[in-house]
Amino acid sequence: MRIYQDCQVNPRVLVWGGNERAWRLAKVISGQQPVIWAFSRKPPYPATQFSGQTAWGKDLAYVRGKAGRFTVGLHGSAIEEIEVGGIIIVPDPAGPVLSGLPPGEVAGCSILFVLMGVTRRVYTQAFSQIISLAAKNRVWVITDDVQVGFANGEALYSTARARGAVFIRTDRVPLIGTAAGAPDRFEARVLDTGIGREITLPYDILVAPRWEHTDDGLRYHELLGLGEDNLDSYPGRTNREGIWVFPDPEGVLTAAEEEVIIAAIAAQVARMATGRVRAEKYYEIDADRCAFCLTCFRLCPHQAVEFHRDKLFQNLYREACRIDTLSCRGCGLCYAECPAQAIKKVVDKPAPTRIPHVLACENAAAGLIHGQGLNYELRLFPCAASIGENVILRTLSESNRDVYVVACYQGKCQHEHQNRRLQVRVRRLNTLLDRLGITLRVKLLGLSAAEHPEELATKVGERK
Amino acid sequence: MIVGELKPVEEIVAKVKGYSRILVVGCGGCVTVCQTGGAREAETMAHLLGMALRDLHVSLDWTCVARQCEFELLEELKPRLASFDAILSLACGVGVQAVAEFFPSSPVIPGLNTTFMGMPVRHGRFEERCQACGDCILDLTAGICPVARCSKSLLNGPCGGSQNGKCEISAEVECAWHLIYERLERLGRLDNLERLVLPKNWAKSRDGGPRRMVREGLVPDGEE
Ligand code: SF4
Ligand code: SF4
Numbered sequence: 001m002r003i004y005q006d007c008q009v010n011p012r013v014l015v016w017g018g019n020e021r022a023w024r025l026a027k028v029i030s031g032q033q034p035v036i037w038a039f040s041r042k043p044p045y046p047a048t049q050f051s052g053q054t055a056w057g058k059d060l061a062y063v064r065g066k067a068g069r070f071t072v073g074l075h076g077s078a079i080e081e082i083e084v085g086g087i088i089i090v091p092d093p094a095g096p097v098l099s100g101l102p103p104g105e106v107a108g109c110s111i112l113f114v115l116m117g118v119t120r121r122v123y124t125q126a127f128s129q130i131i132s133l134a135a136k137n138r139v140w141v142i143t144d145d146v147q148v149g150f151a152n153g154e155a156l157y158s159t160a161r162a163r164g165a166v167f168i169r170t171d172r173v174p175l176i177g178t179a180a181g182a183p184d185r186f187e188a189r190v191l192d193t194g195i196g197r198e199i200t201l202p203y204d205i206l207v208a209p210r211w212e213h214t215d216d217g218l219r220y221h222e223l224l225g226l227g228e229d230n231l232d233s234y235p236g237r238t239n240r241e242g243i244w245v246f247p248d249p250e251g252v253l254t255a256a257e258e259e260v261i262i263a264a265i266a267a268q269v270a271r272m273a274t275g276r277v278r279a280e281k282y283y284e285i286d287a288d289r290c291a292f293c294l295t296c297f298r299l300c301p302h303q304a305v306e307f308h309r310d311k312l313f314q315n316l317y318r319e320a321c322r323i324d325t326l327s328c329r330g331c332g333l334c335y336a337e338c339p340a341q342a343i344k345k346v347v348d349k350p351a352p353t354r355i356p357h358v359l360a361c362e363n364a365a366a367g368l369i370h371g372q373g374l375n376y377e378l379r380l381f382p383c384a385a386s387i388g389e390n391v392i393l394r395t396l397s398e399s400n401r402d403v404y405v406v407a408c409y410q411g412k413c414q415h416e417h418q419n420r421r422l423q424v425r426v427r428r429l430n431t432l433l434d435r436l437g438i439t440l441r442v443k444l445l446g447l448s449a450a451e452h453p454e455e456l457a458t459k460v461g462e463r464k
Numbered sequence: 465m466i467v468g469e470l471k472p473v474e475e476i477v478a479k480v481k482g483y484s485r486i487l488v489v490g491c492g493g494c495v496t497v498c499q500t501g502g503a504r505e506a507e508t509m510a511h512l513l514g515m516a517l518r519d520l521h522v523s524l525d526w527t528c529v530a531r532q533c534e535f536e537l538l539e540e541l542k543p544r545l546a547s548f549d550a551i552l553s554l555a556c557g558v559g560v561q562a563v564a565e566f567f568p569s570s571p572v573i574p575g576l577n578t579t580f581m582g583m584p585v586r587h588g589r590f591e592e593r594c595q596a597c598g599d600c601i602l603d604l605t606a607g608i609c610p611v612a613r614c615s616k617s618l619l620n621g622p623c624g625g626s627q628n629g630k631c632e633i634s635a636e637v638e639c640a641w642h643l644i645y646e647r648l649e650r651l652g653r654l655d656n657l658e659r660l661v662l663p664k665n666w667a668k669s670r671d672g673g674p675r676r677m678v679r680e681g682l683v684p685d686g687e688e
């Protein structure tokens with residue numbers, strides 16, 4: 001059984017970014033719900049094809065609130081506040097861009113492209129240039145790797161070669177300079193691994209990628225309180241509930257992949273379009289027991305906890321923490337860490353019939369969920385975060401045998417490294433047990449969803 | 465807030481030995497906030513002691529009251545006390561004494577060492593801020609207490625032991641007078657340092673014996 005709550009949300013979405021992706025994303029979203037497309041400078045894309053609101057020349061100052069009801073401060077001449085339900089940040093991919101491309105029509109020249117260690121994005125850009133320039137010029141391409149792994153890549157490569165462009169593969173960066181005795185002529189010396197010797201290529205125009213950090217995606221991450229770890233999260237999932245950051249900081253995505261992400265994010269915000277969203281309710285704070293210690297507020301990995309004032313509260317402060325259903329992802333960290341035990345599960349699973357001695361994060365132990373027939377009782381938790389010291393000790397005391405706690409491997413936790421938090425709990429408990437002369441121990445296991453029940457059985461020392 | 469630290473568990477076990485039915489009582493005030501004596505810690509302690517004393521057939525239970533330092537809030541323990549022969553209190557020393565005073569015939573054992581008045585500087589880390597000297601001078605010292613935060617409680621500092629912002633007793637301890645200097649400089653009030661702070665009247669502090677405070681205007685004349 002699950003409990004859902006209808007939450008009121010603001011259907012309007014803020015798309016923040018001055019690049020083509022932002023434009024395409026804003027266009028898609030404007031077809032389904034109100035959207036504000038904004039950025040610190042006016043982007044060079046025709047706003048005529050976009051039907052929502054725009055706001056240029058302002059910087060992001062702050063974001064307050066939670067998923068469904070954000071207040072965003074924009075810095076202009078004065079701070080202006082806008083209310084939105086969701087925020088999508090579209091940073092410019094920081095990465096190499098081609099520079100040195102001649103403007104306008106060029107004919108009868110020798111043009112040298114140097115494409116070393118660059119991404120597919122640069123290749124897409126380069127191929128179209130190579131093809132058009134090769135019609136009336138001599139074109140060489142020095143590269144460490146011809147990349148064709150994007151839409152139409154093979155065809156573009158063949159066309160470029162058919163037009164006479166010569167691709168020279170090498171793993172060494174070419175030596176570029178003026179020709180000996182002729183300071184107005186340029187040439188590149190390069191080891192051609194195809195023929196196994198160094199060749200010299202005179203050229204008139206050099207086109208090479210220049211590394212460019214065009215946008216400050218990282219700064220936005222700081223501003224929004226997002227972890228750097230989430231910089232490249234997978235399509236359509238939010239970094240902090242209600243805030244999406246377009247992945248692909250290095251610009252390796254192909255146009256087709258980009259479309260998929262745009263569609264995924266648009267579909268995610270679409271659920272806000274009616275102004276109401278059903279969200280699952282996992283945990284609830286009993287305000288009368290809340291000591292207002294701020295533990296949950298400080299620790300929640302999804303920033304779902306907020307302050308709530310109510311003169312009917314029985315506690316000392318007439319104010320307590322409250323979990324915002326829309327933002328809460330149900331990890332249970334607050335539940336495990338609340339020192340007042342004021343946080344309750346909304347739906348409690350029936351108590352296991354046998355006393356368990358394996359307490360596992362269900363993301364880590366997905367492969368074990370149907371652990372029937374195994375020689376132990378497994379109790380599943382939404383995340384390692386919710387396997388608190390108390391439940392471990394209670395289990396230890398009731399089962400009177402060693403208890404295994406199972407978390408995801410380092411870096412795999414969906415709620416910001418809760419495996420590490422579990423690790424320190426286990427360490428503390430084992431020290432206490434040892435000092436009290438209790439021989440029972442808590443054992444921490446790393447597991448991944450792909451593993452089989454047998455593997456846990458082996459680790460726990462109980463083969464079937 | 466009052467910060468209390470869990471006593472070494474071995475010490476707690478030694479103190480409760482001999483009792484066979486123990487009620488662990490948490491406090492929902494300061495020690496819940498510093499995560500050493502709230503409802504969760506009371507349960508933790510009951511499980512730990514239960515396992516440590518299993519062979520002695522000691523029975524344990526736990527509960528938590530809103531604040532142990534209020535007689536009225538201890539009332540709820542009364543009906544349960546008959547089934548226990550000792551209380552392990554996880555409150556600060558104030559709470560432990562309130563329990564002792566309220567239940568004259570029940571043995572009370574402190575589970576915490578009450579350590580200082582302070583605050584969480586970040587989650588899980590607490591630092592001392594005030595020593596209740598009874599005569600606050602924070603206005604002179606830029607809002608940083610030299611009594612509580614200077615290792616020597618110097619009223620006119622710093623001393624010669626201040627090194628790169630740290631106190632000579634340990635590189636971990638910040639020199640309060642260094643902090644005071646920096647803050648006065650920021651406030652443009654360095655002239656404060658030229659004023660000598662005269663010896664304090666320590667009779668208002670612990671040196672004057674146990675203290676009491678009467679808030680005027682609360683109790684009608686003739687009622688004591
Ligand atoms: S952790 Fe518990 S006691 Fe502390 S603020 Fe949150 S709900 Fe209240
Ligand atoms: S369950 Fe997890 S996500 Fe939800 S409020 Fe608690 S800590 Fe935050």
Ligand code: SF4
Nearest residue numbers: 491493494533556559
């Ligand atoms: S008993 Fe001590 S810890 Fe508990 S509320 Fe009172 S002063 Fe704070």
Ligand code: SF4
Nearest residue numbers: 594595597600601609
């Ligand atoms: S001067 Fe006295 S009352 Fe003021 S903070 Fe320091 S110790 Fe506390």
